Amino acid sequence: YVFGKKKATEVAHKVWERVVRKGDTVIDATCGNGYDTLKMLKMVADESQQGCVYGFDIQNDALEKTSSLLEQSVSPNEKELVKLFQICHSKMGEVLPEDTWMGLGSDSLGDFRLIAFNLGYLPGGDKTLITEPHTTLEALNVAKDILTPGGLISLVVYIGHPGGWQEWETVQEFASKLSVEKWICCKLQMLNRPMSPILIFLFKKY
Ligand code: SAM
Numbered sequence: 001y002v003f004g005k006k007k008a009t010e011v012a013h014k015v016w017e018r019v020v021r022k023g024d025t026v027i028d029a030t031c032g033n034g035y036d037t038l039k040m041l042k043m044v045a046d047e048s049q050q051g052c053v054y055g056f057d058i059q060n061d062a063l064e065k066t067s068s069l070l071e072q073s074v075s076p077n078e079k080e081l082v083k084l085f086q087i088c089h090s091k092m093g094e095v096l097p098e099d100t101w102m103g104l105g106s107d108s109l110g111d112f113r114l115i116a117f118n119l120g121y122l123p124g125g126d127k128t129l130i131t132e133p134h135t136t137l138e139a140l141n142v143a144k145d146i147l148t149p150g151g152l153i154s155l156v157v158y159i160g161h162p163g164g165w166q167e168w169e170t171v172q173e174f175a176s177k178l179s180v181e182k183w184i185c186c187k188l189q190m191l192n193r194p195m196s197p198i199l200i201f202l203f204k205k206y
Contacts, residue, residue, distance in 0.1 A: 020040070059125065111146075154200070183205065
């Protein structure tokens, strides 16, 4: 069923559904047009207003698009569960409330069940404003520490645009070095569609 999905993001959403529960706190590290943010909100929103989605993008344009998509698609109460920040995702640790995580490194604790990256540029927007390998790597280093055990870091990595392949290599190297005891790291690549985005799923065991 998962492989019948046409778009890489739809495949990713199917995997998220197996991990994310109502009431969870999750992060969309690249809001863009807001489709992933909306999907996450639908997964976490519960009647008691417990779930929460933190969304990041460097572009105001993207956050406005996300915000208006949410306005059209969910109730005002549900929309309140989404907190958007116009900031590089490498700086997410600076704005996430202190009660959602504690410290970085091996002793860190975080509440986040899913941290998702959909890399590259804003579809329909400025194609020069793309995610960059060094900030993606910094963000991944924060994400791995604040992810809750049993949680998932999900990446959709595009290789067709200038700089895309380099970013892919950075992500691949990061994922390959995570400890076998603590992480399950998977790659999903369409072998007969070599330019299609590559999906990476990093499951934190404990
Ligand atoms: N998830 C989006 C959706 O569902 O529509 C698509 C995301 S789009 C492929 C990538 C987004 O990443 C762009 O909107 C871009 O502005 C944003 N971006 C680029 N560099 C970033 C950074 N350093 N931190 C956060 N967002 C960034």
